[in-house]
Amino acid sequence: MNPLKMIKLTINDRSVEVAEGTTILEAAAQAGINIPTLCHHPELRKEGSCRVCVVEVEGARSLVASCVHPVMEGMVVRTNTDRVRWTRKNIIELLVAAHDRDCLTCDRNNNCELQRLAQDYGVREVRFPAAVRHDPPDCSSESIIRDTNKCILCGRCIRVCKDIQGVSALGLAFRGSRTKVGPAFNRGLANVACTNCGQCVAVCPVGALKERSAIDDVWKALNDKAKHVVVQVAPAVRAALGEEFGMREGSLVTGKMVAALRRLGFDRVFDTQFAADVTIMEEGHELLHRLENGGPLPLITSCSPGWIKYCEHFYPQLLANVSSCKSPQQIFGALVKTYYAENQGLDPKSIFSVSVMPCTAKKFEAARPEMARDGVRDVDAVLTTRELARMIREAGLDLPSLPEEEFDLPMGMSTGAGAIFGVTGGVMEAALRTVVETVTGKELRHIEFEAVRGFNGVKEATVAVGDRILRAAVVHGLANAGELLGRFCRGEVSYDFIEIMACPGGCIAGGGQPRSCSKETLQMRANALYREDLGKKVRKSHENPAVQEVYQKFLGKPLSEKSHHLLHTSYEKRSDL
Amino acid sequence: MSERDEIRRKELDEVIEHYRGQEGGLIPVLQKAQEIYGYLPEVVQERIARGLNVPLSDVYGVATFYSLFSLKPVGDYKIGICMGTACYVKGAADIVDRVGSELGIKVNETTADGRFTLEVTRCIGACGLAPVLTVNKDVYGRLIPDEIPGILSKYKDM
Ligand code: SF4
Ligand code: SF4
Ligand code: SF4
Ligand code: FES
DSSP states (O other), X not given: OOOOOEEEEEETTEEEEEEXXXXXXXXXHHTTOOOOOSSOOTTSOOOOOSOTTEEEETTOSSOEETTTOBOOTTOEEESSOHHHHHHHHHHHHHHHHTSOOOGGGOTTTTXXXXXXXXXXXXXXXXXXXXOOOOOOOBOOOSSEEEOGGGOOOOOHHHHIIIIXXXXXXXXXXXXXXXXXXESGGGOOGGGSSOOOOOHHHHHOSSTTEEEOOOHHHHHHHHTOTTOEEEEEEOHHHHTTGGGGGTOOTTXXXXXXXXXXXXXXXXXXXXXXXXXXXXXXXXXXXXXHHHHHTTOOOSEEOOOOHHHHHHHHHHOGGGGGGBOOBOOHHHHHHHHIIIIIHHHHTOOGGGEEEEEEESOSHHHHHHHOTTSEETTEESOSEEEEHHHHHHHHHHTTOOGGGSOOOOOOTTTTOOOHHHHGGGSTTHHHHHHHHHHHHHHHOSOOSOOOOGGGOSSOSEEEEEEEETTEEXXXXXXXXXXXXXXXXXXXXXXXXXXXXXXXXXXXXXXXXOTTSOOOOOHHHHHHHHHHHHHHHHHOSOOSGGGOHHHHHHIIIIIOSTTOHXXXXXXXXXXXXXXXX | OOHHHHHHHHHHHHHHHHHTTOTTOHHHHHHHHHHHHXXXXXXXXXXXXXXXXXXXXXXXXXXXXXXXXXXXXXXXXXXXXXXXXXXXXTTHHXXXXXXXXXXXXXXXXXXXXXXXXXXXXXXXXOGGGOSOEEETTEEEOSOOGGGHHHHHHHXXXX
């Protein structure tokens, strides 16, 4: 690679030197100068449509959109002139005029990019006639609610859905003042090929996209004396929840989170990581079984419900390759309503099973008809990380100042392998730790599989499993998944085992996590989970004593009839449109 | 599927086949599809999306962006009633009501037999003739509601 050519320019009379190809927006950020943006998102294709980021460039007749405009040698940029401020304020005012601005009752109150801009630019009156839409919200989806009356047409959701997820459920329709973002024919999200991944929710700057909240159901259950309310928490939640309370990114708040859940009134606070360990037992043995019995290979992981739905819509021919294991959330739920209920002498119907997930697709998964027996659902309510934060605030708790507490036993006991499920590559690594030891009968000397870590879109590794070489691949982000599967279907590549996570980065970047846009944040969340792994006494799923006990006392062995009945599931082909 | 449907389906598939894999093929395919069907039904847009391997949201986006595309069936005769100020003042609303009740449709709807579509338009610049009604290229002016049945009957058995 050639060394980058450096460009000198001045921004607000300060000289700045940046690499060629940098945009004015990025150069300004490097110089500590803040330029407002709306349609721009650092992880998405640049579009330059909202023009709120305009700046003055000497010699240019009109203002330029700094998020798309590259720097040039000797350029003289001003970001803070009267003309710039006036233009930006007008743009914001126009957006506000067309906006259903009931901030007080809006999901994004105090956490909204439009609200913040209106505040920063001192919008105190709206001189333009109100042009607010009055469309009914799209409540068709189990996971996501869309309110087009709050949409500012920034197009971020369209780009994430198309470019990062390869789904294109959302698009722009009509033109002029009738322009609208949504699925074709105004169909509800539930009636198109949407994976419920929630990446659109994560990038929306305003309250136009949000999760379907389960908070009311959970409060109701918590206040119902007749209900035994059990909660499980996914790994990625503890690596991000602190951000909602102003803690440093990457803070690992496991103990404080447990304390908060107890104070909210949950009868038992358990860990999804326990179920992740069970998943590894089942999926690991499924892999071995397939390797010995001629496939079908590759085996593809099934923990990510966004990926499952993607496969059902776009790659139904590969459904037989997908592990029949339920996801950890559902495995946990099934065990709570059977194993745990039996143990405690509880009627399964009196148990209300709540999960806290970094994910919106988990809401859809929990509601799938096959995830219940005799009307007893595995999981009764799914909260996102953001919703848990809201409940903690509602209860008047201050997370940072809570003490560190431990999960309840037995289903709160987990290994480091379970912890890393929350980051791309983690399921693969956890599975390898168990599969290799199971096959060789020898203890692994080095249990970190670095090749499957990190944020590269596609990671490949070959691993010796006894006398066999296992070809593994790890992908995250559904567009990456689609690309890899396309190559596999054309016979260009072959693997034995593939891990697929719908969200780019894995669950730490799930659609239910605190909204954050930077790769750095993701890296810090990932580091937090690897720290949790390192801090565990037991780091391999098959060595989890509580998991060993569940097999001894209840399930028998992995892939037993009971396991199949409770912990495995099936999939269905769905429309590709 | 009726024989007519089958012929149109075949024609559409040929168009799709012709443009498959071509950059910018979507707009010409939609144009041809509209010629074949008279408008762009949902199933046709779905067939185009699958055939060209383009997301349905993109097909729908283009179909709704350009005014030359119609998402609803358009009758053989398009009735336009001017709602400009002059026509409105001279009772255009009554004309709309009468046409609607004679045909049993509302504004922007098409009769079940596919013969008439009822629309209201902005000022067409014939204010001296207000209120004005057009049927395709024919213009009728200084109307009173009772003249409507006579006008419609001219097109009913053509
Ligand atoms: S989206 Fe933002 S500006 Fe709009 S109502 Fe909600 S908080 Fe207010
Ligand atoms: S949930 Fe995912 S698949 Fe569905 S519209 Fe949003 S980004 Fe697209
Ligand atoms: S829904 Fe949100 S992300 Fe999508 S265009 Fe509207 S404001 Fe932007
Ligand atoms: S942020 Fe630059 S044009 Fe929208």
